[in-house]
Amino acid sequence: MxxxxxxxxxxxxxxxxxxxxxxxxxxxxxxxxxxxxxxxxxxxxxxxxxxxxxxxxxxxxxxxxxxxxxxxxxxxxxxxxxxxxxxxxxxxxxxxxxxxxxxxxxxxxxxxxxxxxxxxxxEMERNMISERVRSGMANAVINGRQIGRPKLSEENLPSIFIKHYPKYRYNQINKTELAKICGVSRQSIYKYIGIYEKLSRQ
Missing domain, CATH: 3.40.50.1390 (Resolvase, N-terminal catalytic domain)
Structure with missing residues (x-):
């Protein structure tokens, strides 16, 4: 047991x-x-x-x-x-x-x-949180503030990704393992890798 x-x-x-x-x-x-x-x-x-x-x-x-x-x-x-x-x-x-x-x-x-x-x-707590978020977003739009995530670029790549990327680069871990370490989806990892490797080639 x-x-x-x-x-x-x-x-x-x-x-x-x-x-x-x-x-x-x-x-x-x-x-x-x-x-x-x-x-x-x-x-x-x-x-x-x-x-x-x-x-x-x-x-x-x-x-x-x-x-x-x-x-x-x-x-x-x-x-x-x-x-x-x-x-x-x-x-x-x-x-x-x-x-x-x-x-x-x-x-x-x-x-x-x-x-x-x-x-x-x-479940009720989650619904209340969602309502507050929607209300906050509506208020932000009214006040002319930008909402949503900022566009992903080399300036705002997560530090944890940059820290562990070398492990992926040298085949110590795969994309799935890197995604788990970073706490993001595989789709996000593909984006991070594309941006980071493009930056490295410059």
């Missing part, structure tokens, strides 16, 4: 420090570093690479630990699907101080209701 952790932030490590979650996972459930699955993805995204890997790897009797429901998902529907996986595989799910024990394949009504309520609040 193994203990696994899952950590998630919405934006890359230049803006959010995922290591705090890792430290909390180790303290909370005794998770070792090699058993922590982590990624920078939106909590509303259903098809997350590291979460899917974790759910495929766990076996009967294993435990999954997360610091809070919103780290696993901000979708009530997806949370229900994950709970079904936990029940089917006879797992234990620890969310902060809340323990969901499905080692016998069952879940009592009280725990099930509390878990779903936590999922509803996580």
């Amino acid at each position: 193994a203990i696994y952790g899952y950590a998630r932030c919405s934006t890359n490590e230049n803006k959010q420090d995922i290591n705090r979650q890792k430290r909390e996972l180790k303290a909370l459930g005794g998770v070792v570093e090699k058993n922590i699955y982590w990624e920078y993805e939106s909590g509303t995204k259903v098809d997350r690479i590291e979460l899917n890997k974790l759910l495929e790897r766990v076996a009967e009797g294993d435990t999954i630990v997360a610091t809070e429901v919103s780290r696993i998902t901000r979708s009530t529907k997806q949370l229900c699907e994950i709970v079904e996986t936990v029940k089917r595989k006879h797992l234990k799910l620890i969310i902060g101080g809340f323990i969901v024990d499905c080692s016998k394949g069952e879940l009592d009504a009280m725990t099930d209701g509390m878990l779903k309520m936590m999922g509803v609040f996580a």
Whole structure:
């Protein structure tokens, strides 16, 4: 029986420090570093690479630990699907101080209701954040300010990409691994590499 952790932030490590979650996972459930699955993805995204890997790897009797429901998902529907996986595989799910024990394949009504309520609040919080963002963007347009991300150029390439690019350049890691280190998609890595290599040729 193994203990696994899952950590998630919405934006890359230049803006959010995922290591705090890792430290909390180790303290909370005794998770070792090699058993922590982590990624920078939106909590509303259903098809997350590291979460899917974790759910495929766990076996009967294993435990999954997360610091809070919103780290696993901000979708009530997806949370229900994950709970079904936990029940089917006879797992234990620890969310902060809340323990969901499905080692016998069952879940009592009280725990099930509390878990779903936590999922509803996580989704509601996300919707409220989205509303505030839309309101802020509308206000910025009214006041003539530019919105959205600045155009990507050599001046604003992430420092973490520049730091780890030599590993890719000398075939120590591939594009997928570089994307994971940088906390961005493979599509973004292709853009970064194109800009950086064009700059290097000048």
